[in-house]
Amino acid sequence: MTTLAEYKQLLQADSVPQALLDELAADARAGAQKLLGAYNRKLMHRRQQEMMLEEHRKLERSLWPAYPIIAGIDEVGRGPLAGPVITAAVILDENFDVPVNDSKQLTAHRRDALFADIITNARAVAIGVRDNTEIDRYNIYHATELAMADAVHNLRLQPDYLLVDAMHVPVDIPQSKLIKGDARSISIGAASIVAKVVRDRLMEMYDQVYPGYGFAQNAGYGTKAHLEGLAKLGVTPIHRRSFAPVQDALAKK
Template identity: 55%
Template sequence: MTIKDVKELLNQEIGSVSKDDLDLLQEDERSGVHNLLAQYFRKVEQQQKLIEKFHKKEFLERDYWNHNLFVAGVDEVGRGPLAGPVVTAAVILPANNTLYEVDDSKKLTAKKRDRVYRQICEQAIDISIGIGSPQLIDQENIYHATELVMKDAINGLYLAPDHILVDAMTIPVNIGQTKLIKGDSKSLSIGAASIVAKVSRDRLMSAYNELYPEFGFLRNDGYGTSEHLKALDKYGRTPIHRMSFSPVRKTNKLYQTPFS
C-alpha cells in the first residue's frame, strides 16, 4: 500500500478499520505509516474518552429509557443580554442515540455546535422551541419569563414527556421534573436542548443584525459589550431592546431606521 492508500484507510470512521489491517500496518517499517498509525490511535483514544463521557451524561435518562418512558431535557439561552429574546428548547432523545459530542453549548465552537445541532435534529424523537419577546421579559421579569417560555417549549412538543430534566429552573407544568445546577454539562438531554436553543437564538440575532447593523449583534448576541453600549448611546434603543434592563432604561433616544 502507498502512504496515500494508508491515509485513506485510516481516515475511515473509527472502528471500521479491521484488526488484520492494523496488525499489518504495525509491521510496516515506513516512518510515514508509523506517523499515520499514531494519529489514528490518538483519534481512537479520544473517541473512547468521548463515549465514556457520553455514557456518564445519559445516566439520568437511562432509567426512564429502560422503562420505556420519555424524558425531555429543557434549557434556555439569552437571559443576560440587553436585546433580543430569551429562547428555550425542549428535546426528547431516543435511547439508542449516538450524540457523543453533545455538551454545554458554551463549550462548543460555533462550527461544532452547528454540526451537533444537525445531528440532534436527525436523531431526536421530538424538539420544540419557545421564544420570549423583550416585551414579555419587561412585563414578567426575566426569570419568570424564562419559566413561561420553557412551559411553551414543553407544550409545543407533539409527545408529552413522562419526566423533565431542566437546567436550574422550575417549569410551571404538571409533569414531574428534576432540576439540575449546570444541567447542560450533566445531562445529555439538557445539553442537547442547550445547543438547540443556542443555535436557534443565534439565527434570530443574525436576522436582527440585518435590521440593526450598528449594534454588532453577530458579535455580541445582544449582550452589553462596549460596542453595544456605545451604539445604544449613539443610535438609541430598538424594539428588541429590553426596557427592564438598566442600560436600556437609561436611554431616552429611539432608534431611527434609514427609512424613517
C-alpha cells in the first residue's frame, strides 16, 4: 500500500495522473482523504488564478494586434498629507503569466513578491514622481497627470497605446481611461503594484528621517498617529501645505 508520505510526494508533481487521484479517493485512511482534499483545494485555487489572469488579459489581447506596445499606468499617493505622488508605467507582453490584481487588495508580502516578478518579467517599467512642493504648486490632480507623463517618458520602450486608471495622461499617445482599471487590466494592475511598493518603501525611509508621524505605517495618510504627530511636532519638509490638516497645523504654530 502506498504510504501517506509517498502520496504527499507524488501530489507535488506538476501533473498528477487521474489514476493516482482515483486510488487516493478509494483509500479509506483519514490522512489520505485529507491529502486529497488539500490537493483539490490547491487545484481549484490554481484554476481560479488562471481564470483571473485570462480575464485581466482580455483587454490587452483585444488591443495587441493593432498596438503591440501597451503601457498600463497607475498612481499611488493622491490622498496622503505628506510625501510625493508616485506613478508607474508597465509594458507587458503576451507571455506574462503572473496573476496580478489591484494592489490595495493584496497583503504587503504578496505585493513585494509580485513586484519582483513584474520587474523581472515585464518588457519595461518606469516610475514618475512629483513631490509635495509640486503638488502644492499645481494641485494634486495636475501633479498626478504630470507624474504619469513622466513615467511614460521614462520607459525604455515608446508605447503606442496607454491604458490608464481613471485619468488622462497629457502625452500624444492613444489611450483609454478606465474606471477601476487596476482590477480590469493586467498592465494597470501591474503598474498599481509597482507604484504602491515604491511609495511604501520611500515612506518607510522618510519615517527614519522624520520619526513621530508613523509614516512607515500610514504612508503619509491622515491617521490618528499622523495627526497627533502634526500637532506635537509640527510640519516637516515633506508635508503638503495645501492640504487642510497641514494648513491647520501651520496656523496653530
